[in-house]
Every structure is written in structure tokens, then in C-alpha cells.
Amino acid sequence: MTRSTPAEATPTPSGATCCRCKRWTYAPVEVGYIERPSGPGVTLYACPSHAVSMTPSPMPGEAQRPA
Ligand SMILES: [Zn+2]
Secondary structure, three states: OOOOOOHHHOOOOOOEEEOOOOOEEOOOEEEEEEOOOOOOOEEEEEOHHHHOOOOOOOOOOOOOOOO
């Protein structure tokens, strides 16, 4: 648990837009994070039904881990 979520990138606690179906969900699941050079990063959320079928993006330090 070394990751930190920038406050400015955190959506409203009431929910978020699913990055797969673009529909609003009141139970968003974090499935990825996009870093941008000119601004705060964007956290990707998915609705519960899509989150289970999506593989979370590898975080820095995890991609190089041997199998
Ligand atoms: Zn969805």
C-alpha cells in the first residue's frame, strides 16, 4: 500500500464514470491510473460489473517483477 491518490484527481465520493461503458456508477472500482506530464493524473474507474473483467494496469515497480 505505497500508492497515494492525489486529492485533485479524486472524483466525488458519491460515484464515478465507468471508463468502459461511460455510465455513472455509485460504486466505482479503481482499475487504472493515467499520468499526464502537464497536470494531475487521471484515475480510471469502472462499474462493478465491468471491473471484474478488467485487468488493473501494472503499477511502477510491479511490471518488472519476475513471474
Ligand atoms: Zn461499466
